[in-house]
Amino acid sequence: MTESKARPITLQEFDDRAALAEALAERICETLERAIAEKGEAVMAVSGGSTPKLLFEALSKRNPGWVNVTVSLVDERFVPPEDERSNQRLVSTYLLKDAAAEATFVPLYQHVDDVDAAAALASGKIDTLALPFDVAILGMGTDGHTASFFPGGDNLEAATDPGERRSVLAMHAGGAEEPRLTLTLPQLVASTMLVLHIEGGNKREALDRAREPGPASEMPIRSILDAVERPLEVYWAA
Numbered sequence: 623m624t625e626s627k628a629r630p631i632t633l634q635e636f637d638d639r640a641a642l643a644e645a646l647a648e649r650i651c652e653t654l655e656r657a658i659a660e661k662g663e664a665v666m667a668v669s670g671g672s673t674p675k676l677l678f679e680a681l682s683k684r685n686p687g688w689v690n691v692t693v694s695l696v697d698e699r700f701v702p703p704e705d706e707r708s709n710q711r712l713v714s715t716y717l718l719k720d721a722a723a724e725a726t727f728v729p730l731y732q733h734v735d736d737v738d739a740a741a742a743l744a745s746g747k748i749d750t751l752a753l754p755f756d757v758a759i760l761g762m763g764t765d766g767h768t769a770s771f772f773p774g775g776d777n778l779e780a781a782t783d784p785g786e787r788r789s790v791l792a793m794h795a796g797g798a799e800e801p802r803l804t805l806t807l808p809q810l811v812a813s814t815m816l817v818l819h820i821e822g823g824n825k826r827e828a829l830d831r832a833r834e835p836g837p838a839s840e841m842p843i844r845s846i847l848d849a850v851e852r853p854l855e856v857y858w859a860a
């Protein structure tokens with residue numbers, strides 16, 4: 623008999639997505655406040671896509687001391703900030719308002735034609751921050767992609783290499799609508815607070831599949847589950 627050992631997680635479950643947003647916003651703010659008390663500033667990387675809107679609204683209404691917080695993204699679509707698919711646009715619209723308008727935003731998107739050149743520029747900017755990230759919030763697609771670690775991505779091996787030294791890489795993948803910019807695995811797993819925020823039954827099923835044995839290239843969230851020192855913290859709402 624083959625023993626199958628699921629990749630470990632800790633799971634915070636919510637019936638209600640608004641309740642998840644409030645609870646996670648509270649946790650994030652406590653972590654940011656602690657970082658500010660210890661070193662005078664805090665750095666946070668957030669995901670894009672559709673899931674984080676309520677979380678961003680909940681965060682923007684709290685004030686952990688936003689003036690001392692730098693916000694960036696775990697990944698970006700290589701489209702200008704005005705584009706509807708821009709993760710930067712999502713953050714500007716839903717997070718960087720009210721009290722949170724005082725935070726500093728460091729974009730991954732760069733105004734150059736070539737995504738590899740943009741990745742090199744973004745990497746340099748991330749490297750000037752007070753790393754490691756105090757908070758990094760991941761999302762996940764039902765294909766098991768997280769950040770822009772996409773199955774079949776042309777730079778997936780480098781981006782998920784625990785020894786990768788660059789902070790940001792470009793990624794092209796069939797499952798992504800446009801070229802991407804992504805933080806690399808070492809930056810993400812070094813974060814003091816690393817959380818996977820997912821919603822809906824289909825994502826819970828995808829996570830359950832990802833936890834089973836299988837290659838990280840097929841479900842890249844596995845590269846995170848395998849690299850973290852403690853079980854990955856998952857916040858899930860139905």
Ligand SMILES: O=C1O[C@H](COP(=O)(O)O)[C@@H](O)[C@H](O)[C@H]1O
Pocket residue numbers: 669670671672673674697698699709760761762763768769770
């Ligand atoms: O393309 C992306 O997708 C994932 C998941 O997005 P969602 O719309 O299913 O919440 C997201 O985490 C990532 O930041 C984004 O670029």
